[in-house]
Amino acid sequence: MTRGGEAFQEFGARVGTVALLALIAGIVLGWSPLIPVAVALAGGLYGAELAISEAPLDAAAAGVAAALLLCTELAYWSGEERTRWLGDAGDGLRRAAVVALLGVGAFLVAAILLALVDAVRARGLAVDLLGAVAAVTILATVLAASRGRRPTDGA
Secondary structure, three states, X not given: OOOOOHHXXXXXXXHHHHHHHHHHHHHHOOOOOHHHHHHHHHHXXXXXXXXXXXXXXXHHHHHHHHHHHHHHHHHHHHHHOOOXXXXXXXXXXXXXXXXXXXXXXXXXXXXHHHHHHHHHOOOOHXXXXXXXXXXXXXXXXXXXXXXXXXXXXOO
């Protein structure tokens, strides 16, 4: 939030606080639908910062994308640990490795996409509309994934 002006920094601090509280409530109280809300707020805040300051995309964007994915995965994992389920020996380590690989994969994909976007540098309404459709698709995917992770009450 250092790129925006003073008014944006104040607004960003408030939105960041709401995102943090939503994440904490989602984890502590077990309200899993709050987790994607928190991630969307944090990601939207970063995107708004880039848009307001008209800063070019940099390598930090790939890091932010990977961090948001890791935050979401770890928050859902902590929610799954609330259930009394005994897995096989080493399940925790395998899951940690998968989450770490997801983070690395997200960083690499985001970095490749940023390099591709930097190489193309296309402008125009069609590209803006395509970007908006992609953003809506990603948000819908996150929401659908969050609904699919609800625990069942079956014994």
